[in-house]
Amino acid sequence: MADDVRDLVSRCLDGDQEAMVELVDFYRGQVFGLCYRMLRHRQDAEDVTQESFVRALRGLHTWDSERAFLPWLLAIAGNRCRTHLAARMRRPHTTSLVDHVTDDAAEVTNARHLAEEVELALSNLREEYRQAFLLFHQHEMSYAQISATLDCPLGTVKTWVHRARRELVAQLKHRGVVQEKRHAVRRV
Amino acid sequence: MQCEEFEIRLNEVLDERRRPESDAELSLHRETCPVCRKVAAAYDRLLDGFYALASPEAPDDMGLRVVAEMRSRPSPRRRFVVASSALAIAAALLIAIVPMFRQFGASQSGDSLVARGGGNPAASQTAVPSALTRIPRLMPELLAITESPDGDPYAGLAKETGQGLATVMLYVPGVGGGRGIIDAPADQVPWAAQVGEGLRPITNSVTETFDVLLEGLPVSQLAARS
Incomplete structure (x- = not known):
């Protein structure tokens, strides 16, 4: 797989546009997934995903082929997300993904309801915590990889992930979502 | 195991990508402590909810869009x-x-x-x-x-x-x-x-x-x- 990626990257560096499309197709799910969870807005996530790939392709010569490609790519996407979030803070409020969800508990299953609550809780996390949590649990990256991706010490990353979990749990408790498993989910 | 160690240990187990039930220490303490049982249940619910989140689909034409963008705007x-x-x-x-x-x-x-x-x-x-x-x-x-x-x-x-x-x-x-x-x-x-x-x-x-x-x-x- 690593050799396939190196070959693809090499073709991209030669200006092969088919290879570029192939590379984007291969990683678009993971990049878009991160952007979507970070930005909580589909259109913004699409825009930032596209921007991230453009940046990555233009900076391919800076990728160290001895290292894994995905963390490098997700680092670019994460940086673009943070830049986008900073810009969003200066603009009027963007309707978030979670805001689109109707609060019609009777029509949704408990699982979906729980997922929505987790989504909402995620959106309230600090950016660093959220990104570290997503890279660990969604992208299944190791702490070492996350540390390299976010360019911060491994211990810090670990702390962020632990704090993210604690804060998420605290939010779920606060909203009355979390109880012992044998009880039904209660919505506040 | 003391209660204050429970959540720390729980996080360590999750860091190892294992289910809390698979850890003997945690399981034993969980059986005897209702407070920590709730803590463990909360973490379970969190991860259940997280993994139940629908995975968003990236647009199929993303590759073409990226290449078009690169062609239209020089670096x-x-x-x-x-x-x-x-x-x-x-x-x-x-x-x-x-x-x-x-x-x-x-x-x-x-x-x-x-x-x-x-x-x-x-x-x-x-x-x-x-x-x-x-x-x-x-x-x-x-x-x-x-x-x-x-x-x-x-x-x-x-x-x-x-x-x-x-x-x-x-x-x-x-x-x-x-x-x-x-x-x-x-x-x-x-x-x-x-x-x-x-x-x-x-x-x-x-x-x-x-x-x-x-x-x-x-x-x-x-x-x-x-």
């Missing part, structure tokens, strides 16, 4: 490099030409130009009076620039970096894209004919850059000063 870095190169060339050109004009101004009554110091020895010994007569008509504003009241700020730089380019600009036929900044006859400067064709695209680019620079200069003021 900012590339734009920067091009702009920097153009500026560097223009700066070198100015450094080279301005002292040359000054010399011309000082020896306007004469009928030959001998390049000052450095430069190409062959060029420095060759007279091109017909070319010189065209300079003031083409670039009066540049002559005005050379009227520096505080001495000659360009001389040092020109000696170091400008003489070679000044020589080329003086003697290579076609410099200026045929607009005749200098149009020394090839029979007067034999070596110039040999390198002229190769240098023509570069000199054309330089001239274009030069024109852009001149458009930005306060020409009327400079012309008045001259």
Whole structure:
């Protein structure tokens, strides 16, 4: 797989546009997934995903082929997300993904309801915590990889992930979502 | 295990990508402590909810969009490099030409130009009076620039970096894209004919850059000063 990626990257560096499309197709799910969870807005996530790939392709010569490609790519996407979030803070409020969800508990299953609550809780996390949590649990990256991706010490990353979990749990408790498993989910 | 250790251990187990139930210590404590049982249940619910989140689908045409974007907008870095190169060339050109004009101004009554110091020895010994007569008509504003009241700020730089380019600009036929900044006859400067064709695209680019620079200069003021 690593050799396939190196070959693809090499073709991209030669200006092969088919290879570029192939590379984007291969990683678009993971990049878009991160952007979507970070930005909580589909259109913004699409825009930032596209921007991230453009940046990555233009900076391919800076990728160290001895290292894994995905963390490098997700680092670019994460940086673009943070830049986008900073810009969003200066603009009027963007309707978030979670805001689109109707609060019609009777029509949704408990699982979906729980997922929505987790989504909402995620959106309230600090950016660093959220990104570290997503890279660990969604992208299944190791702490070492996350540390390299976010360019911060491994211990810090670990702390962020632990704090993210604690804060998420605290939010779920606060909203009355979390109880012992044998009880039904209660919505506040 | 103490209660205060439970959540720490729970996080460590999750860090190892294991389910809390698989850890004997946690399971034992969980059986006996209702508070920690709730904590464990909360973490279970969190991860159940997280993994139940629908995975968003990225647009199918993302690859084509990315390639189209790359084609439609040149890289900012590339734009920067091009702009920097153009500026560097223009700066070198100015450094080279301005002292040359000054010399011309000082020896306007004469009928030959001998390049000052450095430069190409062959060029420095060759007279091109017909070319010189065209300079003031083409670039009066540049002559005005050379009227520096505080001495000659360009001389040092020109000696170091400008003489070679000044020589080329003086003697290579076609410099200026045929607009005749200098149009020394090839029979007067034999070596110039040999390198002229190769240098023509570069000199054309330089001239274009030069024109852009001149458009930005306060020409009327400079012309008045001259």
